[in-house]
């Protein structure tokens with residue numbers, strides 16, 4: 001498998017120096033699990049970068065899924081979630097945040113694959129605001145289920161519309177990335193940059209709790225009717 005080979009061959013290099021710039025991504029097979037808003041945003045964007053997209057859907061023969069496959073193009077297809085993941089180098093979990101554990105477990109052996117996790121563990125509290133629905137983070141739960149995969153948290157802090165149309169925001173739109181493997185983060189950073197978004201490495205996977213918390217603040221702020229905001233982290237020069 002391309003990604004696993006690339007990760008192994010680069011292991012020595014990355015033990016010596018961390019990547020300053022994203023490595024170029026060869027044409028990969030990307031399983032996008034789900035066919036909702038985030039899947040429909042990311043699938044066509046990744047396909048436009050030359051990757052083959054396989055959607056994993058509970059009902060892959062549905063009319064809307066066929067339309068999404070046709071819109072995605074570049075050899076895209078749809079099948080069941082487990083079959084989509086089996087043949088993929090990269091798996092995107094574009095699924096409901098509180099079902100992440102259950103869905104990850106249903107996908108079979110994900111060892112050696114990069115897993116992109118855009119989910120948020122949102123659970124409605126008694127006062128109507130969203131609460132953090134897990135103890136650690138969804139990204140860490142996924143990594144615990146599949147310890148030999150490379151989990152990268154990405155795309156969870158912004159609305160799907162901004163992901164595909166960052167030009168309307170008035171500046172670079174940043175995508176925080178966290179994960180424990182530099183090469184996997186570089187591969188995801190390359191996908192991010194290919195969408196005219198800016199990847200910002202925020203460190204190890206254990207920081208996912210805080211990155212997922214950013215979305216809780218964002219969505220609750222909207223729900224109480226305060227002045228809406230978006231998160232655009234800005235890079236500054238190193239000291």
Ligand SMILES: NC(=O)c1ccc[n+]([C@@H]2O[C@H](COP(=O)([O-])OP(=O)(O)OC[C@H]3O[C@@H](n4cnc5c(N)ncnc54)[C@H](OP(=O)(O)O)[C@@H]3O)[C@@H](O)[C@H]2O)c1
Pocket residue numbers: 033034035036037038039056057058059065093094095096097098099103118119120121122155156157158159160161
């Ligand atoms: N919407 C946004 O703007 C946005 C932005 C950033 C992050 N996120 C996060 O990204 C994740 C996906 O969000 P989304 O808005 O794309 O959700 P969505 O529109 O509800 O889509 C979720 C997809 O998951 C699949 N799925 C698999 N098992 C399911 C089940 N038991 N019940 C319902 N759906 C199931 C469905 O695809 P099939 O029916 O084909 O199986 C469904 O289309 C969430 O965790 C969300 O917090 C959302």
